[in-house]
Amino acid sequence: MVRVGFEEMLKTLEDLFLKHRFPDDRARLCAERITENSFDGIISHGVFMVPWLIERVTRGSIDPSVEPRPVGSLGVIEQWDGGGGLGIYNAVRATERALEIATEFGMGCVALKNTNHWFRAGSYGWQAARSGAGLIAWTNTESNMPVWGARDKSVGNNPLVVAVPHPRTPIVLDISMSQFALGKLRLYARSDSELPVPGGYNDEGELISDPGKILESGRLLPIGFWKGSGLAIVLDALAAVLSGGLSTAVLDSQEEERNVSQVFIAFNLEGFDPSSIEGQVEEILGHLHDARPVDPGQSIRHPGQRVLELRESNRRDGLMLDEEIWESVRRLYRSP
């Protein structure tokens, strides 16, 4: 393990992206979001994905210079075309725009087509919460789970973020519709650990907890069996019809995952009584934290709480990182 400082990672990633001809503002923005994701404890959707991003950009499969643009609108819903550009940049811009519409009209939606992997769903929820707004946003993906009752993977795990703002303790939920996100499975497999609960099927169709075998079969378990499968289906359908973009059905016909569809719905809560909303959130969290833990040594956490704790300690002490992961990023920078 190595200990990496926040500024050190930020600078390393920014330099790396500049070297790969990201426009200045995007090199900075992507470096910031990826560093934040990592220091929030979500390495799987942070620095761990950098080699993947560089590979895609180098190959020309993601064009960092493309600007997303509005291509249609219907009242407070805007359709945007991501042009196959940087997923993080497109999603940040879409969130900003949804927040703008919400500021004016109470609620705003940007439906974004032809975009790429946005790394971490939670990133956009925290962005909204920072500006005092609520957010529901999700992305579709190529398939990585069997639809309920099927052998073959046929639905995506379509990560979803829901954010409820609060000045100190926003509630930010970031989940994919599989019991474990793909990046999490890869990290578990890397450290040769069993999953804490079954996370997918092997090729024989048995429920298993071995992350390597699940990655091989590509058959992730939907949360709640038929329920997560159903949720993934409707999220995909709504993303495709609202954005006019590709559904998982079409993503699956491509050689690699690209041109995914995403939805960002922002709620302007500041127009209601902000102090009463603060009070409500505190009442909700108080109620949860009052529950008796199963393990008396463990306290109950709400969605987003662990992130805030890790953010604080990691920024203070530096982030402990698998040496190989960090070295793979630094190698990319040094390579010609």
Add this chain to the structure above:
Amino acid sequence: MVRVGFEEMLKTLEDLFLKHRFPDDRARLCAERITENSFDGIISHGVFMVPWLIERVTRGSIDPSVEPRPVGSLGVIEQWDGGGGLGIYNAVRATERALEIATEFGMGCVALKNTNHWFRAGSYGWQAARSGAGLIAWTNTESNMPVWGARDKSVGNNPLVVAVPHPRTPIVLDISMSQFALGKLRLYARSDSELPVPGGYNDEGELISDPGKILESGRLLPIGFWKGSGLAIVLDALAAVLSGGLSTAVLDSQEEERNVSQVFIAFNLEGFDPSSIEGQVEEILGHLHDARPVDPGQSIRHPGQRVLELRESNRRDGLMLDEEIWESVRRLYRSP
């Protein structure tokens, strides 16, 4: 088992509600929705709940004469007060109003406070889909699941509906955040059946499949463990802050579940290209139905498909119903 016709149930329920002094239009509307729910195969959230409704109305805990009304607005978000009236009526009116706002502005939201059990989430999704619109709607409930890591129940299972319209095959997902809805558990317990997968904890904190023991402990299993627990938390928080209504934390301090909070977000899809949306939905469903089933005798179903099949056969042949359930409703009508 008895076989009951659609018109027979509709008439029986309408007469029963009129007898209990529901205003004419509401007696009709509630009878229609409850009969539809039952004939769609969702008896647990249909006729099975009628004795509960009558008991609450008789006791004065639900007032069938109250009219829900708008109490605030922020652009395309309207806050409504359900006044402790009929949950079905309030939710139908809220859905109608969200659809109206969406017709004008692309998207519309009604956040409804002080309402009562809406019976079946799916009912409002089908309502939206019938008018060619998309819908995301949910309700909070008093707690019936432990928050992840806790012994005690502390979050609701907060049923959610997501609908994507199509003239013949809309996708309508209706799920609660528990592996099994409470009504489903009661029906399983009634027929002395084991659950197909574990559905909750016993008093010792062990995962079990015995519906009766789960109803006793009141500790339902969230879908996907920590994920469903988190989803329930953010749905509750968003419902409470958008409506200015009660969260689960406050619902739990009441003697019985009342004055719940609900959110209805409608999407007007007809402003986009309807034929292309139809095509997208068909492409998505085609892809799912092409997946190889685990059991070669079973076909893959999408959310809403089973409902359409049951609706057709039940309306044609009559609904097969547990004699005791039907008798309990008819007894209510005959009782003075």
